[in-house]
Amino acid sequence: xxxxxxxxxxxxxxxxxxxxxxxxxxxxxxxxxxxxxxxxxxxxxxxxxxxxxxxxxxxxxxxxxxxxxxxxxxxxxxxxxxxxxxxxxxxxxxxxxxxxxxxxxxxxxxxxxxxxxxxxxxxxxxxxxxxxxxxxxxxxxxxxxxxxxxxxxxxxxxxxxxxxxxxxxxxxxxxxxxxxxxxxxxxxxxxxxxxx
Amino acid sequence: xxxxxxxxxxxxxxxxxxxxxxxxxxxxxxxxxxxxxxxxxxxxxxxxxxxxxxxxxxxxxxxxxxxxxxxxxxxxxxxxxxxxxxxxxxxxxxxxxxxxxxxxxxxxxxxxxxxxxxxxxxxxxxxxxxxxxxxxxxxxxxxxxxxxxxxxxxxxxxxxxxxxxxxxxxxxxxxxxxxxxxxxxxxxxxxxxxxx
DNA sequence: TAAAAAACATACTAATTAGTATGTTTTTTG
DNA sequence: CAAAAAACATACTAATTAGTATGTTTTTTA
Numbered sequence: 001x002x003x004x005x006x007x008x009x010x011x012x013x014x015x016x017x018x019x020x021x022x023x024x025x026x027x028x029x030x031x032x033x034x035x036x037x038x039x040x041x042x043x044x045x046x047x048x049x050x051x052x053x054x055x056x057x058x059x060x061x062x063x064x065x066x067x068x069x070x071x072x073x074x075x076x077x078x079x080x081x082x083x084x085x086x087x088x089x090x091x092x093x094x095x096x097x098x099x100x101x102x103x104x105x106x107x108x109x110x111x112x113x114x115x116x117x118x119x120x121x122x123x124x125x126x127x128x129x130x131x132x133x134x135x136x137x138x139x140x141x142x143x144x145x146x147x148x149x150x151x152x153x154x155x156x157x158x159x160x161x162x163x164x165x166x167x168x169x170x171x172x173x174x175x176x177x178x179x180x181x182x183x184x185x186x187x188x189x190x191x192x193x194x195x196x
Numbered sequence: 197x198x199x200x201x202x203x204x205x206x207x208x209x210x211x212x213x214x215x216x217x218x219x220x221x222x223x224x225x226x227x228x229x230x231x232x233x234x235x236x237x238x239x240x241x242x243x244x245x246x247x248x249x250x251x252x253x254x255x256x257x258x259x260x261x262x263x264x265x266x267x268x269x270x271x272x273x274x275x276x277x278x279x280x281x282x283x284x285x286x287x288x289x290x291x292x293x294x295x296x297x298x299x300x301x302x303x304x305x306x307x308x309x310x311x312x313x314x315x316x317x318x319x320x321x322x323x324x325x326x327x328x329x330x331x332x333x334x335x336x337x338x339x340x341x342x343x344x345x346x347x348x349x350x351x352x353x354x355x356x357x358x359x360x361x362x363x364x365x366x367x368x369x370x371x372x373x374x375x376x377x378x379x380x381x382x383x384x385x386x387x388x389x390x391x392x
Numbered sequence: 393t394a395a396a397a398a399a400c401a402t403a404c405t406a407a408t409t410a411g412t413a414t415g416t417t418t419t420t421t422g
Numbered sequence: 423c424a425a426a427a428a429a430c431a432t433a434c435t436a437a438t439t440a441g442t443a444t445g446t447t448t449t450t451t452a
Binding site for chain 2: 021022023025026101102103107108110111112114115116121124125128153155156157159160162163164165166167168170171173174175176180183184186187188190191194
């Protein structure tokens with residue numbers, strides 16, 4: 001990788017960590033510069049302004065990592081009910097980047113930025129749509145292989161599952177403990193089984 | 197009401213509106229003063245600092261309104277499944293204070309303030325706990341009247357329902373449309389019926 | 393009704409903020 | 423290797439922030 005690309009990636013990564021921990025609007029550029037040992041001149045060479053950096057974090061960092069952990073597991077084949085449950089278990093319990101006390105990065109940004117910048121909302125909506133489509137596909141697959149009832153409305157279930165995920169992230173943040181994740185996962189399992 | 201109490205309530209109400217729309221940390225005291233026509237001297241007479249006002253908003257405004265719309269409907273008696281569904285429908289579709297584009301005030305504050313002030317988290321956790329208990333009671337009632345299966349784990353279901361609510365608020369914010377609420381409610385209905 | 397306390401008003405401060413102006417250094421290219 | 427472009431560095435600005443210092447006015451109380 002070229003040196004300039006390293007600088008840019010370094011800014012994005014450190015900025016993401018700070019933003020994930022304490023929010024976008026309350027993470028100052030000076031703070032990002034301090035933890036990266038990058039100067040302001042370099043920062044504004046790579047990004048027109050703070051929001052451009054924010055969008056870059058979503059598209060260049062969040063998106064690829066999201067596709068790996070949220071989407072890829074859904075294409076494994078096998079039993080659809082189990083596949084969806086496993087994906088959720090991995091995301092909530094095993095993922096090393098996502099921390100219960102910080103919630104979901106995409107959810108945090110949605111909450112915080114919706115009133116301020118429509119570009120953020122649009123970029124985050126893309127992620128959300130991708131996930132929804134992947135869940136729908138997985139369910140439709142399950143219907144084909146007779147693991148899921150044919151009368152199940154895939155899009156309806158997809159939205160229900162996604163809302164559960166985002167909500168439990170919020171409850172986790174409130175309780176600062178993964179134990180609510182386990183309670184949620186148990187009920188998710190029961191719910192998913194009711195779709196067979 | 198005494199005049200001083202009116203001033204205080206006025207600050208809390210206008211501050212709540214601004215905070216609900218654009219966040220706590222990004223709502224400045226000067227902005228609150230501008231929309232209330234209250235001066236800084238008056239503000240700091242009533243509140244030691246900004247955070248004390250924030251906590252007062254939760255305890256003196258959010259809590260009572262929350263108890264009316266989230267808790268009271270759950271004690272109506274009648275069919276528990278229907279009672280829970282009706283509460284959720286009312287909150288999402290009919291409530292005049294809660295707006296789809298702004299999300300849930302309690303959820304917003306949880307997301308935003310968890311990294312900054314544990315007092316906020318504690319106060320919000322109290323609301324969350326109250327709701328959870330009310331849902332659990334409602335389910336246990338349903339079990340007694342044979343409307344809900346005896347093997348249903350009330351606390352598990354309560355957390356599952358709450359997470360769904362918080363999540364769909366987030367998705368609503370992302371889509372800026374109540375239509376996802378209706379999709380969610382349909383699936384919630386199916387899910388609740390599976391508990392009979 | 394006069395003294396005391398409560399309630400409010402104004403002008404300030406020190407810190408922090410995103411962003412800019414104007415440089416210098418490093419890398420690439422012909 | 424020299425010119426040009428890319429990449430970075432430093433010092434600044436104007437606006438905004440929470441909070442304070444020091445008052446005045448209004449209300450309550452003895």
